[in-house]
Amino acid sequence: MSGYIAFVKKEFTENMKNYRFLIMFAVFLIFGITSAFLAKFTPEILSALAADMEMSPEPVALDAWKQFYKNISGVGFSAFIILYGSCLSGEYSKGTLVLMVTKGLSRKAVILAKYTIAAILMTISYWVSYAATYGYTAFLWQDASLPNVALAALALWIAGFLYLSILMIGCVIFRQTFTSILFTGGIVAVISLLGIIEPIAKFSPFILTTKNIDLISGEITLSDFMIPAVVSIVISILGLLLAIRLFNKKQL
Amino acid sequence: MDTLLRILPVLIPILVMDIVLAVAAVIHILRHPHYRFGNKGVWLAIAIVFLLFGPIIYFVFGKGEEA
Numbered sequence: 001m002s003g004y005i006a007f008v009k010k011e012f013t014e015n016m017k018n019y020r021f022l023i024m025f026a027v028f029l030i031f032g033i034t035s036a037f038l039a040k041f042t043p044e045i046l047s048a049l050a051a052d053m054e055m056s057p058e059p060v061a062l063d064a065w066k067q068f069y070k071n072i073s074g075v076g077f078s079a080f081i082i083l084y085g086s087c088l089s090g091e092y093s094k095g096t097l098v099l100m101v102t103k104g105l106s107r108k109a110v111i112l113a114k115y116t117i118a119a120i121l122m123t124i125s126y127w128v129s130y131a132a133t134y135g136y137t138a139f140l141w142q143d144a145s146l147p148n149v150a151l152a153a154l155a156l157w158i159a160g161f162l163y164l165s166i167l168m169i170g171c172v173i174f175r176q177t178f179t180s181i182l183f184t185g186g187i188v189a190v191i192s193l194l195g196i197i198e199p200i201a202k203f204s205p206f207i208l209t210t211k212n213i214d215l216i217s218g219e220i221t222l223s224d225f226m227i228p229a230v231v232s233i234v235i236s237i238l239g240l241l242l243a244i245r246l247f248n249k250k251q252l
Numbered sequence: 253m254d255t256l257l258r259i260l261p262v263l264i265p266i267l268v269m270d271i272v273l274a275v276a277a278v279i280h281i282l283r284h285p286h287y288r289f290g291n292k293g294v295w296l297a298i299a300i301v302f303l304l305f306g307p308i309i310y311f312v313f314g315k316g317e318e319a
Contacts, residue, residue: 023311041259
């Protein structure tokens with residue numbers, strides 16, 4: 001346990017020093033601010049630039065959330081995966097783990113500490129981004145009130161843990177950053193393909209990343225999110241356990 | 253111009269963010285002259301010219317491994 005806490009501290013310092021947290025925070029915050037902002041002003045800017053341009057319909061608060069989910073689930077989490085793809089490969093190539101593990105740090109603690117810090121930093125970035133979009137949406141559309149906004153964000157956040165678990169497995173198996181990222185991308189692609197198949201589409205965690213906006217607009221109900229959320233959490237935990245198991249057998 | 257003045261206050265946080273990132277990137281580029289590819293001039297240009305995304309691209313792709 002003390003090994004775990006020490007390693008968490010080490011991971012935290014590392015993420016601060018190598019700018020990983022700064023970059024992830026910046027990416028998420030930029031998307032949080034710009035999604036509401038662009039949804040509101042794009043028609044206006046376009047018509048100011050080209051006076052004879054066809055005006056699109058008046059933007060509504062839902063457009064801001066549409067932008068938010070498109071950006072965060074696409075670029076935001078891609079950046080997260082790319083940044084954390086190197087979390088173990090750097091240690092492999094420099095051999096920094098060998099010393100600590102032979103001195104009695106349990107291998108489980110290594111993976112758990114890395115997962116904890118990545119999850120905490122992702123959570124902070126994500127919810128700050130959410131708060132920025134929320135604040136800007138409330139500011140730009142004073143009279144808008146949308147249901148289930150926080151719950152829709154919660155769904156994508158749960159999916160974030162799933163991505164992180166898959167990434168952890170990738171990082172443990174492969175020694176190179178690029179292959180771990182590719183592995184994660186491949187698995188995510190497989191999950192989204194499984195989401196297309198009709199009988200199991202209802203249970204696929206893929207819903208958590210794509211249907212958020214339908215939850216806000218009221219096209220689907222909260223109960224449709226329950227099973228995918230549970231499936232996602234279960235897979236995340238199993239994935240983390242698998243990563244630990246694989247790491248126990250891994251030659252450092 | 254009218255539109256620009258009206259949306260300027262909303263843009264200030266993004267500008268602050270951009271300045272912080274650009275300064276961090278420039279300091280890092282000058283202090284660690286080892287890059288995965290490219291050289292000092294190229295990265296300085298990218299970090300300063302491309303608003304917001306230049307510094308991010310530098311930190312994600314251009315930053316060399318710590319020796």
